[in-house]
Amino acid sequence: MSTSAVLDPPDTNADTEEPVQAAAVVSVLDRYRRYRQTYQRLYGPTRYDRRTRALTIRAHRVYAVMMPPLLEEATHTALRNRRLPIYTVGGNLIRWVFLTACPTPVDDLDRLEIEILKVPVTAVGAGVELALPTPGDPWREWMYGLPDTDELPRFAEVVEAAAASRSRRG
Numbered sequence: 001m002s003t004s005a006v007l008d009p010p011d012t013n014a015d016t017e018e019p020v021q022a023a024a025v026v027s028v029l030d031r032y033r034r035y036r037q038t039y040q041r042l043y044g045p046t047r048y049d050r051r052t053r054a055l056t057i058r059a060h061r062v063y064a065v066m067m068p069p070l071l072e073e074a075t076h077t078a079l080r081n082r083r084l085p086i087y088t089v090g091g092n093l094i095r096w097v098f099l100t101a102c103p104t105p106v107d108d109l110d111r112l113e114i115e116i117l118k119v120p121v122t123a124v125g126a127g128v129e130l131a132l133p134t135p136g137d138p139w140r141e142w143m144y145g146l147p148d149t150d151e152l153p154r155f156a157e158v159v160e161a162a163a164a165s166r167s168r169r170g
Contacts, residue, residue, distance in 0.1 A: 030136035035146060039132060042150045046132075054131035054140060063125035065098045065158045071120065072096035074165035079157065085147040087133050089140050096143070101152040113154055115163040123159070 036055055039046040043057045066089075075098070076086070085099040102125065103109055103167060116123055124130055133140040 016095045028136045052131045053137045054134040059125045059128045063100045068124040075162045078161035082129045083144045086143040100155040107156045119162050119166045
């Protein structure tokens with residue numbers, strides 16, 4: 001794996017700037033290693049995708065629910081503002097991504113699919129490659145810092161909270 005694809009440090013000829021840039025590169029590399037190790041420990045095999053410039057995982061042990069602006073804050077409030085593994089995806093329209101546990105056999109998947117259709121959310125799971133926040137790429141950022149536990153909210157809980165939030169907003 002080439003680390004230059006992750007970092008793309010700016011070119012410089014100034015002798016005084018090189019030590020500062022070298023320290024910044026080392027800092028990003030250290031964070032990158034820590035993120036990758038954490039993702040592997042919490043979520044399973046992790047790889048770097050050059051196209052998205054992000055560390056990715058396959059959604060097997062982890063699902064995700066993506067939400068548009070306004071709905072995500074109401075959903076988080078409905079989930080009692082817990083420090084959940086949530087990250088933002090930037091661009092013109094910021095989205096929040098809630099990592100969740102996989103649906104369980106006791107979840108009513110037919111009902112959850114209907115709830116998802118009523119609410120402007122996207123559910124990601126069952127083998128889809130999921131791009132996670134990666135040092136050196138500001139496109140995705142953790143809301144509460146790098147997760148340190150494998151505790152995830154239930155998929156049904158997040159979908160139901162989003163649906164309830166949407167109905168309260170009208």
